[in-house]
Structure formats: structure tokens, C-alpha cells
Amino acid sequence: MRQRTVIGSLGAVIAAITLASGDIAAQGGPPPPAAAALKDAASRPTPRRPGGVPDFTGIWVQTRSRADNVPAALDKTTGTYTNILRGRTGNPVDFERDSGVRQRVVPREARPWYKPQYWERVRFNDTHGHSSQAPDPEFLCMPPGVPRLGIPQEIVQTDSHMVFLYPLHTRRIYIDGRDHPPEEQWLGTWLGHSVGRWEGDTLVVSTVDFNGQEWLGWPGWFTSPDKRVIERIRRVGNTLTWEAEVTDSLLLQPWKTGPQTRMVDLNPRPEIEEPLPCIERDLQHIVTRERG
Amino acid sequence: MRRHPVGCAVFIVTLAAAVPHAQDTDRAKVFYSMANSLGMLRTVQELDSVMTLEVWGRGTMRDVSADGTIGPEAQVKSLHAQFAWDFPGMRVEIVRASGQRTIEVVSGTHAWNEIDKLGGGLEPGYGSAAPAMDQVAVRLLRMWMTPFGAVKAARAAGDQARITIEGGRTVVTFPLVEGKPEQTVYMVVGELKGTPMKVTLDARYRPAQVEVTFRGRKYVNTYSNYGDLNESDLKADIFVPANVVAMVDGQMVLDLTIDKTNTYNPYVIMPVPPAVQKTGAR
Numbered sequence: 278m279r280q281r282t283v284i285g286s287l288g289a290v291i292a293a294i295t296l297a298s299g300d301i302a303a304q305g306g307p308p309p310p311a312a313a314a315l316k317d318a319a320s321r322p323t324p325r326r327p328g329g330v331p332d333f334t335g336i337w338v339q340t341r342s343r344a345d346n347v348p349a350a351l352d353k354t355t356g357t358y359t360n361i362l363r364g365r366t367g368n369p370v371d372f373e374r375d376s377g378v379r380q381r382v383v384p385r386e387a388r389p390w391y392k393p394q395y396w397e398r399v400r401f402n403d404t405h406g407h408s409s410q411a412p413d414p415e416f417l418c419m420p421p422g423v424p425r426l427g428i429p430q431e432i433v434q435t436d437s438h439m440v441f442l443y444p445l446h447t448r449r450i451y452i453d454g455r456d457h458p459p460e461e462q463w464l465g466t467w468l469g470h471s472v473g474r475w476e477g478d479t480l481v482v483s484t485v486d487f488n489g490q491e492w493l494g495w496p497g498w499f500t501s502p503d504k505r506v507i508e509r510i511r512r513v514g515n516t517l518t519w520e521a522e523v524t525d526s527l528l529l530q531p532w533k534t535g536p537q538t539r540m541v542d543l544n545p546r547p548e549i550e551e552p553l554p555c556i557e558r559d560l561q562h563i564v565t566r567e568r569g
Numbered sequence: 570m571r572r573h574p575v576g577c578a579v580f581i582v583t584l585a586a587a588v589p590h591a592q593d594t595d596r597a598k599v600f601y602s603m604a605n606s607l608g609m610l611r612t613v614q615e616l617d618s619v620m621t622l623e624v625w626g627r628g629t630m631r632d633v634s635a636d637g638t639i640g641p642e643a644q645v646k647s648l649h650a651q652f653a654w655d656f657p658g659m660r661v662e663i664v665r666a667s668g669q670r671t672i673e674v675v676s677g678t679h680a681w682n683e684i685d686k687l688g689g690g691l692e693p694g695y696g697s698a699a700p701a702m703d704q705v706a707v708r709l710l711r712m713w714m715t716p717f718g719a720v721k722a723a724r725a726a727g728d729q730a731r732i733t734i735e736g737g738r739t740v741v742t743f744p745l746v747e748g749k750p751e752q753t754v755y756m757v758v759g760e761l762k763g764t765p766m767k768v769t770l771d772a773r774y775r776p777a778q779v780e781v782t783f784r785g786r787k788y789v790n791t792y793s794n795y796g797d798l799n800e801s802d803l804k805a806d807i808f809v810p811a812n813v814v815a816m817v818d819g820q821m822v823l824d825l826t827i828d829k830t831n832t833y834n835p836y837v838i839m840p841v842p843p844a845v846q847k848t849g850a851r
Contacts, residue, residue, distance in 0.1 A: 371806070374804070374805050374806050375612050375618075376612075377805065377833055378611050378618045378619075378805055378807070378832070379611050379612050379616070379618050381621075381833055381834030381835075382618055382752060385655045385656055388836070390840060391838075392688075392691065392692055393687055393688020393689070393691050393695060393696075394688075394695060396837075399836040400831075400836050403833075404803065404831070404833070404835075496836060497836065529692065529840060565803065565804075566803045567802070567804065567805070567833075
């Protein structure tokens, strides 16, 4: 039990920090982007490459200012945190239960509509997602897959391809007009094979060739190797907006996620710190299925 | 092991602060306590966070036919009910001791019976769905009469709700109203619109009895022995009555003991099967 408490507390603190800084507006937690800054960024001219297409190159940062990220329980008059765990009572158990309940509040259209023969498996995955019975692959430090990776942190663009950089992962998007390899040559990968084409100023990225081990999301939303993803990415001024649509033989209808919007980092010499490696250490210590 | 006394003390202090005076008639305070006592309000912002729910139970029941005739008592070997307040919808699967199995669904303004499989009729070759559109109002009524349904319905009624004290108990009376889709509830009441619902609360402001008269019949549900009925390693502090008794015109139609719940907003969806959509909406 002591072990559980320690892990629960650490997990809660880490989750609190994550909640305060992540691009998770769809989960209902953080405040909306700083609208004025976003509007100003969008009003700037859109940089273009010699061929006329938008230039996505840059580091793309979250649209909320640091001032938006303070935990809800910061007492601004004293500068102290009264409830850093953002739970009802401030204790780790309540935090985990609140978070576990709250993170599963996903609007009906934002939940993937699985075919009924898969409903029970989704529920099983969900309630066993942090156990060895049906571990969330991301919890095991496997790649999140597409579109769970979300909007890129950095993009490097050439005339033939783009490189999407995420904190721990890299994707290559070929924009030289090639098609996907024929299906018999597919390998079954975590991040798939991606090709892009321009529709006006919107880059439309098609990704196939998945291994079916990646999940769409935290509450047990598993996938199959049939999954196909279409991402639509548009630069307007200094903003980048990303959204994705997933089709999969497991689903009754396509599933959409996003939009997420980021602003370009205007620092003339921006840097990104090396992220910590992902090392799974918790699985053997988790003794309940409560997970938040 | 040290966290339990500390956790209990924090819980008791919180509960003492949250529960209003036993006979409070302040509408906002009563609404808050109704939701909070069921564990619906979560995070620092205290948002209604119960969107979906599953319960499993057993007991006895009597069928109520369309003309109001109440059938003989039958043993319910198992009952599995799913709620998705955001559709809004309810799916109830009952297996009787005789082996007879029924799956009744309502989702928004559609009602149907799933044949053979949960989700039957949503895709070719996987069970089927038989429209039961004449059951929409009664199934919606059953759904909004559950403890979570009643609390959500009362809050939706807002200023139209009246708080009184009867026999020392707080009573909330309100008309069923339609609402816009919200994150954890979409108030769809169809033909029930304007029907008065009376909710009598227990000492902790949880629904103890819910009464509605609709189409000349009196429906009364009583709820007792609330607890966190999730499995021991999946507790969520969301409280569901272990005992449910439903009466129609004074006769028992369901006497249910709930054994298990999943209150962690489990994956529950209620799409309307194509064959049912074709029948139109009520």
C-alpha cells in the first residue's frame, strides 16, 4: 500500500504538471488559448517557399502563455499553491480518482464509435490499461502512433519531404508526388508510411501501413493494421492548425480528432531541450486499476 | 497504510463542509449536495463528471404490457444496464431464470430491442434491431428516474425546481425539460416534456424516492443502501444504490439488487441502428 501511495503521488504530480502544460484542450481541463496572441499570430504574413506553397518550417509552441498555465489552486495573493493536485481535496487518492473519472469524459462525437463486437475489448483495455493484461502501449514507452502523436513540435520542410519532429519521435512525410508502396510491401509500423499533397494552402497527409498495436487514445481505444489516417495541416500567418481523421475496419464511422493549433516560436535562436527517455518502471508496482 | 486515517479525516471535513443543513431549501445548495453526494462533481472546478455508467444486478420483475396489465413475477438471473447521459441513452439486458433474454434500448427519441447481441443491428450480420418506438417515452422516463438521471434532470430544470420539506425530508419537484447537448448530459425528454417529477432526498441528499405520474400511471422508484459498488481495486467514490424497487400503480415491477458497477465513465455508445432510424423519431 505504501508503494502504491508513493507511486500514486508521483504519478499525480507528474500528471498535474502534464495537465498544466499539454495540448489537451479537448479533455476539458486547461484554459483556452490566449486568444489575442493567437489572433495576432494568425494576422502575420504566411511565409512561403519559392514554389509558392506555405513554409511549415519552424518550432511550433503551445498557444497558451505561461500565465495561463498556473494550477487552479494558486493563491495569487500569497503566491502559494493550496491544491497542486487539482483534486477536490488535494490528496493523491482523490486526485487519481477525479482524474480517472474526468479524463474519460469524452464528448460522444469525440469517442471513436467501435463496431459492437469490439465494445467489450475497449472496456477491457480501458480498465486494464495500466496492467500487464492490456497495457496501453504508450505506458510501455512504445510510440503513440498516428494520430495520437498530435501536432508536431518542429517541422523541417524541403521541396521533396517534410520531417515532423516530436519530443521522442520522428516522421517523414514525402511530398514529391509519390504514392504509398503497394500493400503487399507494407511492413506494419508504429508511425506508418506518410505522403502529402497540397490542397491550396492545406497539406493533406495520408498515412497507412500500421502495425495495429498503437492506440488512438488513453481509454482503451485500440486499432487494427487496417487503420488509415488523413491529417490536414494549415499554416495561417504564424499559426499552424492540425486535425486528423481515422478510418479503420474496427469502427462504425470515421473518427476525427483535433483541431490543435500552435504558434511558431519567434525566438530568433530557438532551442528544444532533449526530453528524458521513456523508461517503464511502474507496471510491476501498480496494485489497483484506478488510473488517472 | 498511513494514508487511510489522513484520507478519512480529509473526507469527513470535506463532507461536513459540503453537506448543507438537513432541511435546507436553498435551491443551489440542494442541487450541489444532490450531485456531490453521489460523487458526480469532480476536479477543483466541481464539474458534473458522470457521463456513462454500467451496473450489474439480479432480482425479480414483472412485465408491464402496453394496456397496463402487470404480469406475473419472474426471477431476473442477471441485469446489465448501460447509461450514456450524453446521447442520452440506456441499454438494459435482462436474462430471466427461464433463460429468456431481452435487450431494450432507448437513445434520444428512438427506442428498439436488440436481438441476439448487444449492439445488434448496427452492422450487417451482427444481430438485429427491432424498432420499439412506442416505448420511447416510458424508457426515457425510466432513465431520467434513476438517481443520476433525476439529479441531472433537476439541475436542468433550474429555476423551475421547487424545494420543500416533507416529513423532515427535502423534496425537489420540477418539470422534465429539454436541454441543449452538454458535456455529460443531453436532456431529451420527448413526450415527457413538462411532466412533473418529485424527488425525495435522504439525509445525505441522495435520491431516496422518485415519483412521476405519466399517462395516468404512477411510477415510484425507491433507492437505498448507496455505496461505491465498483470492484475493490476500481473504486471511484461514485455512489449507486444497491437496492432499487420500481412500482407502477402500487405494484412492484422491479426489485433489483445491484452487485457491481463501473462508474469510471466506461465506453458506452448508443448509435441508432439504420433500421430504427428509418422509422423516424418520437
